[in-house]
Amino acid sequence: MVKENKETWQEGLSKDITFIVTKDCQLACKYCYLVGKNTKERMTWEVAKSAIDYILDHEKDMTEESVIWDFIGGEPFLEIDLIDKICDYIKLQMFQRNHHWFNSYRFSFSTNGINYHTAKVQNFIRKNKEHLSIGITIDGTKRKHDLNRIWKTPEMEKGILPKPEEEKGSYEDVVRNIPLWLKQFPNASTKVTISSADIPYIKDSVLHLYSLGIHEVNINCVFEDVWNDGDDKLFEEQLVQLADAIIDGDYYKDYACSFYSEHIGKPMDSNLQNENWCGAGKMLAIDAAGLFYPCTRFAQYSLRSKKAWTIGNINEGIDKNKLRPFLTLNRCTQSKQECINCEVASGCAWCQGENYDAAETPTAYQRATAICKMHKARVRANNYYWNKLYRKLELEGTREEFEKNKRESNLSNC
Numbered sequence: 001m002v003k004e005n006k007e008t009w010q011e012g013l014s015k016d017i018t019f020i021v022t023k024d025c026q027l028a029c030k031y032c033y034l035v036g037k038n039t040k041e042r043m044t045w046e047v048a049k050s051a052i053d054y055i056l057d058h059e060k061d062m063t064e065e066s067v068i069w070d071f072i073g074g075e076p077f078l079e080i081d082l083i084d085k086i087c088d089y090i091k092l093q094m095f096q097r098n099h100h101w102f103n104s105y106r107f108s109f110s111t112n113g114i115n116y117h118t119a120k121v122q123n124f125i126r127k128n129k130e131h132l133s134i135g136i137t138i139d140g141t142k143r144k145h146d147l148n149r150i151w152k153t154p155e156m157e158k159g160i161l162p163k164p165e166e167e168k169g170s171y172e173d174v175v176r177n178i179p180l181w182l183k184q185f186p187n188a189s190t191k192v193t194i195s196s197a198d199i200p201y202i203k204d205s206v207l208h209l210y211s212l213g214i215h216e217v218n219i220n221c222v223f224e225d226v227w228n229d230g231d232d233k234l235f236e237e238q239l240v241q242l243a244d245a246i247i248d249g250d251y252y253k254d255y256a257c258s259f260y261s262e263h264i265g266k267p268m269d270s271n272l273q274n275e276n277w278c279g280a281g282k283m284l285a286i287d288a289a290g291l292f293y294p295c296t297r298f299a300q301y302s303l304r305s306k307k308a309w310t311i312g313n314i315n316e317g318i319d320k321n322k323l324r325p326f327l328t329l330n331r332c333t334q335s336k337q338e339c340i341n342c343e344v345a346s347g348c349a350w351c352q353g354e355n356y357d358a359a360e361t362p363t364a365y366q367r368a369t370a371i372c373k374m375h376k377a378r379v380r381a382n383n384y385y386w387n388k389l390y391r392k393l394e395l396e397g398t399r400e401e402f403e404k405n406k407r408e409s410n411l412s413n414c
Helices: 045-057 075-095 119-131 143-149 155-160 171-175 178-184 196-211 232-250 320-327 352-358 372-397 399-412
Strands: 014-020 068-074 105-111 132-136 187-195 216-221 284-286 291-293
Touching: 014 045, 045 075, 045 284, 068 075, 075 105, 075 119, 105 119, 119 132, 132 178, 132 187, 143 171, 143 196, 187 196, 196 216, 196 232, 232 372, 372 399
Parallel strands: 014 068, 014 284, 068 105, 105 132, 187 216
Antiparallel strands: 284 291
């Protein structure tokens, strides 16, 4: 993420507002949780304006010090004209209203990167550069990226999947825009998704992303139940091999990978039992029909087996009664006792929308645990990483310097 001045950005105190500007995308990524993508549902200016007016009219209900105006799809940059108009209107209205979010806001994008170089996108970036975060998704090596992130074909609209030899990967279309992106956002990070089929390419993919100049690689396993027997062992092996490469190659000095953290793999902190992992219910998402959701994962195009969970609309506003269940969601109210008592519970993530979609009944209180074994494998590799790193630092006599630099880095990111 782009580091911003603390005077204009209140990290951790922000409201996340998401515009689902389109449900279309050039790609048909195999692990994508958006099961209902289509070319028809595109947000209109009238719907976007009504949503903005409602949000800014209800300033007293949204007291967070800062705001993230998030734009997603599908692929958001397919609707760059609408987004440009929306952002201009937001800035003007926040200024005219003397809104407490004025000059304490961010426009945020996660993009497949294909249209990044186009004139309209570049004009938008130049106009909003100081309040902009853009993450381009590139999955690693060409082999790993093209395994899942393939171009959509007209036949796919009819439910006809291409044969493996007919699939066209998008790596070359994305990687050509990485130098421009990093020139404009030197501190930007990318997000890598791991599913069962691409586990063997994790180590090479992270190192490849480092070689492209990306210093921060955020990785997560998909929350859906896609994991096969033995995947956790392969996963651990890849993370151990990656740990060796990062430490032996001194990458840890200038590069980061989110798989390794000193804060995971411990028993659940009793002080955090009343907190939820994600911000569902505190966030707000709006779709093309003007419907409000507690998170985009509760919109119909994100759900395989459940009905959409709406909390209002642009005409009637937010129904606070429909938000009440989210106020009581925490680690204990939705977790099995096994998860609460787990010795490596810290850092084990979940998605509230996936919990709802995978539950046996229409409830948000049943935690999906498909990634349990993957988390435990990550913890074992994580322990290996930190033990090896600190042994090396002790032998070199540089541990104290390393920990000092780490503390200073954490403070500068606050």
